[in-house]
Amino acid sequence: MTNHKRFAVSGVMVAALAVATAACGGGGTTTPAGAGETTAAAEPVTINVHTFGGGENFGYDAAVEKWNAEHPNIQIKYTNLTDRFEDVYLPQLLQRLQAGSGAGDIVGIDEGAMGLMAARPQFFTDLGEHGLQDRKADFPAAKWEAGVNADGKLFALGTDIGGMTMCYRKDLFEKAGLPTDREEVAKLWPTWDAYLEAGKKFQAANKDAKWMDGPNTIYNVILSQEAPKNGNVSYFDKSNQLVLETNPAVKTSFDWVQKFSQQGLTAKLQAFSPPWNKAIKGGDFATMGCPSWMLGVISGAAGDENKGNWDVAAVPGGSGNWGGSWLAIPKQTKHPKEAAQVLNYLTGKEGHVAAFKEAGAFPSSIPAQQDPEVAGLKNEYFNDVPTGEIFAASVKDLQPVFLGEKHAQVKTSVEKVLEGMDQGAIGYDEAWTKFVEAGVKAAG
Amino acid sequence: MASSPAADATSLPPRLERPFMTLQLAPPRHASGRRAAPRRRMARFDIKGMPYLLVSPYFLLFAVFGIFPLVYTLWLSLHDAELAGDRTFAGLGNYAELIADAEFWNAVFNTVGMFVLATVPQLILSLVLANALNKRLRGRLLLRLGVLLPMITSVVAVAVIFSQLYSRDYGLFNWALGLVGIEPIAWQNEKWSSWIAIATMVDWRWTGYNAIILLAAMQTIPKDLYEAAAIDGASARRQFWQITLPMLRPTIVFVVFISTIGGLTLFTEPVTFEGEQMMTGGTTGQYQTVAMFIVEQAFRGSFEIGYASAAAWLLFVLILIGTMINYFFTRRIGGAR
Numbered sequence: 001m002t003n004h005k006r007f008a009v010s011g012v013m014v015a016a017l018a019v020a021t022a023a024c025g026g027g028g029t030t031t032p033a034g035a036g037e038t039t040a041a042a043e044p045v046t047i048n049v050h051t052f053g054g055g056e057n058f059g060y061d062a063a064v065e066k067w068n069a070e071h072p073n074i075q076i077k078y079t080n081l082t083d084r085f086e087d088v089y090l091p092q093l094l095q096r097l098q099a100g101s102g103a104g105d106i107v108g109i110d111e112g113a114m115g116l117m118a119a120r121p122q123f124f125t126d127l128g129e130h131g132l133q134d135r136k137a138d139f140p141a142a143k144w145e146a147g148v149n150a151d152g153k154l155f156a157l158g159t160d161i162g163g164m165t166m167c168y169r170k171d172l173f174e175k176a177g178l179p180t181d182r183e184e185v186a187k188l189w190p191t192w193d194a195y196l197e198a199g200k201k202f203q204a205a206n207k208d209a210k211w212m213d214g215p216n217t218i219y220n221v222i223l224s225q226e227a228p229k230n231g232n233v234s235y236f237d238k239s240n241q242l243v244l245e246t247n248p249a250v251k252t253s254f255d256w257v258q259k260f261s262q263q264g265l266t267a268k269l270q271a272f273s274p275p276w277n278k279a280i281k282g283g284d285f286a287t288m289g290c291p292s293w294m295l296g297v298i299s300g301a302a303g304d305e306n307k308g309n310w311d312v313a314a315v316p317g318g319s320g321n322w323g324g325s326w327l328a329i330p331k332q333t334k335h336p337k338e339a340a341q342v343l344n345y346l347t348g349k350e351g352h353v354a355a356f357k358e359a360g361a362f363p364s365s366i367p368a369q370q371d372p373e374v375a376g377l378k379n380e381y382f383n384d385v386p387t388g389e390i391f392a393a394s395v396k397d398l399q400p401v402f403l404g405e406k407h408a409q410v411k412t413s414v415e416k417v418l419e420g421m422d423q424g425a426i427g428y429d430e431a432w433t434k435f436v437e438a439g440v441k442a443a444g
Numbered sequence: 445m446a447s448s449p450a451a452d453a454t455s456l457p458p459r460l461e462r463p464f465m466t467l468q469l470a471p472p473r474h475a476s477g478r479r480a481a482p483r484r485r486m487a488r489f490d491i492k493g494m495p496y497l498l499v500s501p502y503f504l505l506f507a508v509f510g511i512f513p514l515v516y517t518l519w520l521s522l523h524d525a526e527l528a529g530d531r532t533f534a535g536l537g538n539y540a541e542l543i544a545d546a547e548f549w550n551a552v553f554n555t556v557g558m559f560v561l562a563t564v565p566q567l568i569l570s571l572v573l574a575n576a577l578n579k580r581l582r583g584r585l586l587l588r589l590g591v592l593l594p595m596i597t598s599v600v601a602v603a604v605i606f607s608q609l610y611s612r613d614y615g616l617f618n619w620a621l622g623l624v625g626i627e628p629i630a631w632q633n634e635k636w637s638s639w640i641a642i643a644t645m646v647d648w649r650w651t652g653y654n655a656i657i658l659l660a661a662m663q664t665i666p667k668d669l670y671e672a673a674a675i676d677g678a679s680a681r682r683q684f685w686q687i688t689l690p691m692l693r694p695t696i697v698f699v700v701f702i703s704t705i706g707g708l709t710l711f712t713e714p715v716t717f718e719g720e721q722m723m724t725g726g727t728t729g730q731y732q733t734v735a736m737f738i739v740e741q742a743f744r745g746s747f748e749i750g751y752a753s754a755a756a757w758l759l760f761v762l763i764l765i766g767t768m769i770n771y772f773f774t775r776r777i778g779g780a781r
Contacts, residue, residue: 420727
């Protein structure tokens with residue numbers, strides 16, 4: 001959910017990718033049958049695509065340009081409304097849905113709000129009516145099922161996905177006498193226990209920097225790994241009942257974070273805050289949970305002078321997913337048929353690949369993941385780490401995790417408690433009680 | 445001796461009605477006749493209708509952006525309403541729930557606490573400042589303009605800069621405290637520290653503004669009062685307490701009202717201080733104000749717009765109560781009745 005910041009993609013990476021895009025445009029056309037037909041007399045239809053995110057956000061510039069050149073009768077107008085999802089884009093979208101006008105013909109929706117939108121089927125077009133039901137094989141089950149709403153209708157198709165890795169500061173590892181090669185680092189922490197031990201070792205050797213940023217990045221990483229082990233649910237079960245207190249996945253994740261915090265391994269930073277950004281740049285902590293979109297956040301915050309200081313290794317505890325977005329068509333659109341064609345294109349292989357090259361958003365589409373342009377991509381900023389390969393591996397066994405209607409509310413509230421605990425405003429002994437209280441209250 | 449002129453200053457001469465009366469009598473009654481009728485009607489409209497027409501734009505805008513939201517908020521507050529979601533009538537349910545909501549009272553406590561922490565020193569300081577600026581000083585105009593400078597700075601700019609000054613790891617204040625051996629303070633982490641930080645932002649911006657208003661009022665105090673007092677042997681301090689302060693009372697009441705309304709709707713400073721805009725005011729709501737609470741309920745996470753509307757109305761009541769308390773309080777300034 002916090003990935004509204006994910007699009008604060010580094011200038012370096014984006015520039016490199018943009019050049020690559022320009023160099024190798026073209027390629028195969030995967031436009032569905034009928035989409036490319038033109039009826040000469042028809043008035044051109046404009047399809048407004050509204051998204052969110054900083055930097056290159058959804059990364060559709062190149063894809064839109066290509067479509068518009070090929071389809072004179074359906075022109076896409078692509079607008080990125082804001083860089084902030086939860087506090088600007090989402091409230092605005094809800095108001096426009098309620099007002100019955102103003103929303104785009106196609107709108108982007110972040111993971112955190114998918115439960116909320118799925119519970120409001122009256123506002124969205126059934127994509128099944130436009131033949132998009134056939135796309136099921138293109139997506140991992142997790143991504144597909146989140147796009148099915150309370151009425152059992154398909155209302156959204158996936159864009160990117162947040163496969164999991166661990167980012168680390170090479171220079172700090174070296175200073176603390178830890179291995180720096182990404183293979184050896186991965187061997188250093190096959191499990192979270194090993195990660196904790198490595199952290200203690202690091203902390204003993206290093207007084208200036210902390211082992212990790214704060215409670216919530218790691219919390220989200222562990223929760224994304226634990227939820228699939230516990231019936232694929234996190235805060236809510238599949239009948240939308242709050243299971244926060246009883247779901248072992250939540251408690252396990254909480255316990256780990258508490259342990260890290262008690263051991264003094266955290267820099268007590270609030271993720272995505274300005275001090276957190278400064279600490280990424282200043283090298284104030286050594287490791288951070290890294291969904292694919294986080295790479296852009298790190299390179300953007302750390303800047304050119306830290307190029308090569310950060311690297312990417314496999315995450316302790318196996319695969320997981322944090323973040324990612326979907327595209328949906330509000331019912332208020334006047335051109336549902338054309339919008340569906342555009343949505344089909346943008347969430348198709350071609351759209352996914354273009355977005356990955358432009359914004360680094362890792363495709364949820366399986367054909368796109370297998371595309372050589374995606375699979376072979378390396379990230380120059382992180383010492384040429386083969387991101388395509390690493391992220392593809394990390395999302396391969398991904399399980400569909402059910403997010404309830406009020407997932408975002410509960411998530412925001414309980415993470416505040418974790419921050420409070422880490423920073424000392426809430427005692428360790430009372431933190432779990434407060435955590436549960438906050439979750440129950442947020443679930444209303 | 446000083447109280448009677450003060451009473452005079454507040455009461456307006458009862459002369460305001462007069463010009464209207466004469467105007468109404470102005471059109472000559474005898475200039476009648478058929479052809480003159482439309483003209484007369486025009487003239488009559490000019491007199492009777494035109495004033496309403498001329499003031500109407502304000503009232504139309506006020507109706508759209510003032511009255512309608514007020515009424516709509518009241519209506520919403522009686523419903524269990526979600527943004528783009530279900531809406532059912534709930535009567536006073538939202539209010540009952542709010543009164544039992546510890547988070548709401550925490551926000552009220554924070555708001556009132558920060559208001560007191562910011563306003564009391566601010567008023568004292570602006571009074572001292574105004575008194576100083578009222579003296580014969582070299583470069584008086586520049587100094588007077590100088591205290592207004594913070595006023596013309598954007599609130600957000602002020603809050604952003606101060607938030608950086610108060611930052612835990614790289615902030616100027618913690619650096620200065622470090623020089624005298626004090627451990628860095630996480631300003632956002634405790635109520636007292638976050639309140640101080642926010643109160644300084646408010647004061648930095650508003651002290652000068654209030655000082656200028658008080659200064660303007662000071663300059664309307666007749667000089668002969670001071671001269672008479674000086675002849676009677678009153679010291680400068682005595683003159684301040686016995687003449688300046690009582691004469692300033694209406695202005696102080698005004699300044700306190702404005703500060704009360706501003707203080708109880710405090711929003712931008714704590715939001716910017718928090719950094720992200722989730723409106724929680726710290727990890728445990730250490731500095732969440734009522735205004736932030738309202739936005740949080742309506743537009744962050746839960747989208748409970750009915751509940752937020754009820755909170756908005758309670759804030760309105762809170763401001764009324766606060767203003768009334770302050771009115772009774774400031775009426776006693778200067779020891780006069």
